[in-house]
Amino acid sequence: MTGLIQVVGGAVVDNLTEPAMLLVARRSAPEKLAGLWEFPGGKVEPGEDPEAALTRELFEELGITVRLGPELPAENADGWPLNERASMRVWFAEIIRGQPRPLEDHDELRWVPLADPDAVLGLPWIPADFPIVRALLTTLAVPAGPAFS
Structure with missing residues (x-):
């Protein structure tokens, strides 16, 4: 179904190549999502x-230029369901220029260690992003080696 809003x-x-840290962003708006963590991005x-x-x-x-890596596979071609009207596709990305700053829609950024799943999963995530976080940790744990075992 292609009528979904693509995020x-x-x-x-x-x-x-060897991800150890994940940059997460805390929403400042809208009010119902303020204070929750997410993957930065937006609408296509x-x-x-x-x-x-x-x-x-x-x-x-965030004021950064990135090199995109592989897409995090979702269960369906439309991506990860956010709600009944929108789905999100997620790509790994590496900063190639700039220092990340919360310029728009966020009030805080934080690097979290991927070797500590409890630190990542312990953040108050936007509920729709939580399954994506779990999939990301699972994906990185498979090929990563000792740091993720």
Whole structure:
């Protein structure tokens, strides 16, 4: 079904080859989501490629330029369900220029260690992002080696 609003999110890591840290963003708005953590990103504009949208959104929201890595596989082609009207596709990303700052929609950024799943899962995530966080940790645990075992 293609009538869904397409949203893109960035799993911004310190290194695409050997990720050890994940950058997470705390929402400042809307009120019902304020104070909850999420993957930074946003809506894909009409006619815009999802990867281009993510690159644009990360620059607008955090002031960073990124290199995109692989997409985090979702159970269906539309991506991860956010609600009945929207779904999100998530890509791994590495910063290649800029220092991340909460410029838009966020009031705090934090690097969390991927080797400590409790630190990652212990954050108050937006409920729709929580299954994505679990999938990300599972995905990284498979090929990663000792740090993730």
